[in-house]
Amino acid sequence: MNYLTELANSYNSDKGNVYKCAHHYTQHYEKVFSKYKNKPDFSLLEIGLNRDDYSEVPSLRMYRDYFGKEAQLSGFDIRPEFKAFEDAGFEIFIGDQSSPDSLKQCLTKQYDIIIDDGSHASSHQQISLRELWQAVKPGGLYVIEDLHWQPFSESCPRTMALADRWITGDLEPSAFFPLKWMEQFKTELKRAELLPSASPLHAAELTQKALLFLWKK
Numbered sequence: 001m002n003y004l005t006e007l008a009n010s011y012n013s014d015k016g017n018v019y020k021c022a023h024h025y026t027q028h029y030e031k032v033f034s035k036y037k038n039k040p041d042f043s044l045l046e047i048g049l050n051r052d053d054y055s056e057v058p059s060l061r062m063y064r065d066y067f068g069k070e071a072q073l074s075g076f077d078i079r080p081e082f083k084a085f086e087d088a089g090f091e092i093f094i095g096d097q098s099s100p101d102s103l104k105q106c107l108t109k110q111y112d113i114i115i116d117d118g119s120h121a122s123s124h125q126q127i128s129l130r131e132l133w134q135a136v137k138p139g140g141l142y143v144i145e146d147l148h149w150q151p152f153s154e155s156c157p158r159t160m161a162l163a164d165r166w167i168t169g170d171l172e173p174s175a176f177f178p179l180k181w182m183e184q185f186k187t188e189l190k191r192a193e194l195l196p197s198a199s200p201l202h203a204a205e206l207t208q209k210a211l212l213f214l215w216k217k
Contacts, residue, residue: 002030007065011058015145017198020052024198025145025211032141032213036067036112043072043111045135047097047128048118054081059117060090076106076118098124103131110135115143121151122159126176129214133185142214148197148206163212166192190215 001017005026008016017024036042044067049057060073067073074091075082086092095102097118114136116128125144136142147160156175165171171186173179197210 002026004030004033004062004066007062008058011061012056013058013062014199015059015062021197021199021201023146023210025195027198028195028211028213033066033113038068039112040070041072042067042070043074043109043137044113044115045074045076045106045111045132046115046117047076048116049075049077049079049082049085049092054079057082057085057088057090059115060085064089072109074106074111076103097128100127100131103128106132107135110137110140112137112140113143114141115145117145119151120146120149121154123154123156123176125159126156126162126174130176130181133188133214133216136216138216140216142216144212144214146197146210147194147212148202148210159212160194160209163192163194163209166214167194188217190217 005016008026009018012019014021014023015025016022044063046059049060057075060075063073064071076093076095078096080094083092083094093105095105097103114132116125118124129142133142144159162174171182173182193213194209195211197207199207
């Protein structure tokens with residue numbers, strides 16, 4: 001078991017392979033996050049801090065242990081209770097990820113890694129990516145989790161379907177990605193990669209494309 005998985009399990013994060021959905025995303029993260037360890041001025045932003053318990057931030061705790069005490073770790077969530085974790089050394093933004101104005105709070109700096117583990121609605125994922133891609137540092141990574149699960153029906157294309165197209169080089173404008181934005185995205189996207197969740201709670205055919213990595217040039 002890798003160190004990041006051990007940390008996820010110890011903090012009751014479903015990014016590990018024990019707690020609740022047990023997606024085991026940490027097996028994928030360990031392979032790419034290790035290069036950022038002890039990086040000067042490393043910064044990470046995560047959208048969605050804890051859906052089950054407003055009194056703890058398991059992912060941010062995990063990343064603090066993994067990346068070190070000097071890492072600049074930020075969180076974004078709709079629940080105002082999480083603002084209290086600024087006392088623990090985390091930068092916390094409170095807002096709605098479906099709101100561009102709310103997301104603009106996060107644009108005060110750039111991040112090596114941004115992770116969207118928020119509502120999982122495709123529209124919210126796409127609005128967040130549109131607004132926050134500009135905040136990813138060159139050579140950085142934008143991650144969207146749990147593409148296989150949607151909280152409600154939507155008229156826009158699913159993010160998983162768009163990711164499938166992006167992997168093949170089909171980067172056309174869509175509902176939340178206007179032509180000008182997509183043209184810029186094309187020039188900056190190094191590659192897109194879809195990876196599986198190992199969750200035993202979902203059918204295997206649904207979880208093969210659960211995790212999206214978007215690498216910036």
